[in-house]
Amino acid sequence: MVRDPSHRLGMTKGGVQAICDHAWFDDVDWDKYNAKQIKAPWIPHCKDPLDISNFDPYDQEEYYDPNFRDTGNWDKEF
Secondary structure (H helix, E strand, O other): OOOOHHHOOOOOOOHHHHHHOOHHHOOOOHHHHHOOOOOOOOOOOOOOOOOOOOOOOOOHHHHOOOOOOOOOOOOOOO
16 A cells, blocks of 8 residues: 555556556456456445445545646556
């Protein structure tokens, strides 16, 4: 976990491919993933589309970085 978004996996040289090549994802079949043929390991129970009971509360100010500027196109491969 890296606090600075510009240094996180996928945001550095290599982009999305760096995520796919990471050892944590060694057992992921990306072709099946892209074809939506992989069953989710856990499906949370939701009462309605606005149900947020599966998320922990947090103080938004703690995670907000006013200096972060989106450089654009970081998500073009998704």
